Amino acid sequence: MDTPKQNVCEEQVYNELFKTNSKTVFNYLYYKYGNEEKAYDVVQEAFIKLWENCKKVAPEKAKSFVYTVANNLYLNVLKAEKVRFKHAKETLEVTHESPEFLLEEKQFKLKLEQALSDLPENQRSTFLLNRIDGKKYKEIAELEGVSVKAIEKRMHLALKSLREKIDGI
Amino acid sequence: MQENYLAKWLNNELTDAELEAFKKSDEYASYKKIATVSSSLETPEFDIEKAFAENKLARKTTKGKVVKLNPSKIFTRIAAAIVLFIAGAYFFMNTNEHVETALAQTELITLPDASEVVLNADSQMDYSIKNWDQKRHLTLNGEAYFKVAKGKKFTVETSSGTIQVLGTQFNVTNRPNYFKVTCFEGLVSVTYKNKTLKLPAGTSFLVLNDKIIPTEAPKTDKPSWITNESTFTSIPLNFVLAELERQYNVTISSSSINTNTLFTGTFTNKNIDSALKSICVPNNITYTLEGNKVILHAKNAE
Numbered sequence: 001m002d003t004p005k006q007n008v009c010e011e012q013v014y015n016e017l018f019k020t021n022s023k024t025v026f027n028y029l030y031y032k033y034g035n036e037e038k039a040y041d042v043v044q045e046a047f048i049k050l051w052e053n054c055k056k057v058a059p060e061k062a063k064s065f066v067y068t069v070a071n072n073l074y075l076n077v078l079k080a081e082k083v084r085f086k087h088a089k090e091t092l093e094v095t096h097e098s099p100e101f102l103l104e105e106k107q108f109k110l111k112l113e114q115a116l117s118d119l120p121e122n123q124r125s126t127f128l129l130n131r132i133d134g135k136k137y138k139e140i141a142e143l144e145g146v147s148v149k150a151i152e153k154r155m156h157l158a159l160k161s162l163r164e165k166i167d168g169i
Numbered sequence: 170m171q172e173n174y175l176a177k178w179l180n181n182e183l184t185d186a187e188l189e190a191f192k193k194s195d196e197y198a199s200y201k202k203i204a205t206v207s208s209s210l211e212t213p214e215f216d217i218e219k220a221f222a223e224n225k226l227a228r229k230t231t232k233g234k235v236v237k238l239n240p241s242k243i244f245t246r247i248a249a250a251i252v253l254f255i256a257g258a259y260f261f262m263n264t265n266e267h268v269e270t271a272l273a274q275t276e277l278i279t280l281p282d283a284s285e286v287v288l289n290a291d292s293q294m295d296y297s298i299k300n301w302d303q304k305r306h307l308t309l310n311g312e313a314y315f316k317v318a319k320g321k322k323f324t325v326e327t328s329s330g331t332i333q334v335l336g337t338q339f340n341v342t343n344r345p346n347y348f349k350v351t352c353f354e355g356l357v358s359v360t361y362k363n364k365t366l367k368l369p370a371g372t373s374f375l376v377l378n379d380k381i382i383p384t385e386a387p388k389t390d391k392p393s394w395i396t397n398e399s400t401f402t403s404i405p406l407n408f409v410l411a412e413l414e415r416q417y418n419v420t421i422s423s424s425s426i427n428t429n430t431l432f433t434g435t436f437t438n439k440n441i442d443s444a445l446k447s448i449c450v451p452n453n454i455t456y457t458l459e460g461n462k463v464i465l466h467a468k469n470a471e
Binding site: 022027036043048109116127130131151152167 | 223
C-alpha cells in the first residue's frame with residue numbers, strides 16, 4: 001500500500017500473484033491432504049479472500065497470506081476426515097529399458113508413494129515442494145512460517161524415514 | 170557428519186569430504202534413488218489459465234461483499250436506526266398538540282376537559298394533552314375565544330401577557346402591538362408586565378403599542394367575530410385594517426391615508442365589499458379592489 005502500483009487491489013498486481021502462485025499453492029495443499037478437488041476449491045477460495053482483503057494485505061505479504069488462508073480453509077474443510085496421499089498415475093513413457101527394469105522401477109515408485117503417504121503432512125509437503133516444485137528451503141520456510149533450519153530438519157527426517165520404509169528397515 | 174546432512178546433501182551443501190563419506194555409505198544408493206524418483210513424480214493437473222478465469226468470475230460475484238464492508242454503509246445503517254428510534258420515540262412520547270389557522274379561517278377546538286376554544290384567522294395555539302386535567306396550560310398567538318369548563322386553573326400564555334381563569338368565557342387577542350382580553354362570564358385574571366389585575370364579567374383589558382388603554386365594556390355575551398363580524402371601539406385604523414387582511418386574506422395598501430385615525434364600528438367577515446364600505450365611508454376614504462389587493466386613497470376635499 002506504499003504506492004498505488006504495489007496495491008494488491010490493482011488488477012495487474014493481483015493477476016501476477018495468482019499466476020505465479022496458484023499452482024504451487026494447489027500442489028502444497030495436494031501434498032498435504034491428497035485431495036485434488038478440495039485442493040482446487042480451497043485455492044480458489046483463498047485467492048478470493050486475498051481479493052476481498054486486498055486493502056489490508058501488503059503485496060510482499062500476499063503470498064504467505066494465501067498459504068496461511070488456504071491451510072486454514074483446508075483444515076476447516078478437513079477436520080476429522082482422514083485423507084490418504086495418493087499419487088497421480090505415472091506416465092507411460094516409451095523407454096528402451098528391459099521389462100525387468102521397468103517392473104523394478106514401477107515397484108520402487110509404488111513403495112515410494114506408500115512411504116510418502118505414511119509421512120507426517122509437514123514433512124511430505126516440504127519434501128515434495130522441494131523435489132517436485134523445486135522450491136528452495138528458504139522459500140518453503142517463508143510460506144510455512146518457520147525457520148530454514150526447521151525445513152532442513154523436515155527434509156532430513158523425511159528422507160531418512162522414506163529410505164527406512166523402502167529398504168524395509 | 171553435520172546436522173540434517175540429508176537436507177544439505179539435496180541442496181548441494183555438503184563439503185567434499187562429507188560427500189565422499191556419504192557416497193561410501195550403504196544407504197547412499199537408496200537415498201540417491203529416492204531423490205531422483207521423487208522429483209519425477211507427477212502432480213495432478215492444474216490449469217492456471219482456467220483457474221484464473223474462474224477466479225475472475227468469482228471475484229465479480231463477490232464484489233457485493235466488498236461493498237458491504239464499506240464503513241459509510243454501516244454508518245448509514247446506524248443513522249437509519251437512530252432516526253427510526255427517534256421518530257418512534259417522538260410519536261410515542263409527544264403529546265403536544267399544535268393548532269394553526271390560515272388567513273380567512275376559524276377553527277373550533279375541544280380540549281380534553283371539554284373546554285372549547287374558537288381560533289380566529291391566522292392564529293396558532295399549542296398545548297399538551299398529557300396531564301391536561303392537572304395542568305391546563307396553553308400558549309396562544311393570535312386571537313381566540315375560550316369557554317373554559319370548571320376545574321383547575323386554566324392558563325393562557327401569550328407573548329404579551331398571561332391570562333388565568335378557573336372557568337369562564339373570555340376572548341384573547343394577541344396581535345402585533347395589540348393585546349386585548351375581554352371577559353364575558355366569571356372572573357379573569359390578566360398578568361401584564363408583572364402586574365396582575367382581575368377582570369370581572371363584561372369588562373375588557375386593552376394594550377395598544379405597550380400602553381394600557383381604558384376601554385368600554387362589551388355589549389354582547391360573546392365576541393363579535395364568533396358571529397362573523399369584527400367590532401372595534403376607538404381603535405387606530407391600522408389594527409382594523411390588519412384584521413381585515415386576516416379575515417379576507419388580502420393585502421391592503423394604505424400609504425396615502427392616516428392610519429392613526431381611531432375607528433369605531435363593525436365590519437362583516439363575510440363580504441369584503443360591504444366590509445370595506447363599513448370602514449371607508451365613515452372615514453372619507455375611497456378604495457379599489459383588484460383580486461386580493463386593496464388600495465386605499467384619501468378622498469380629495471374638493
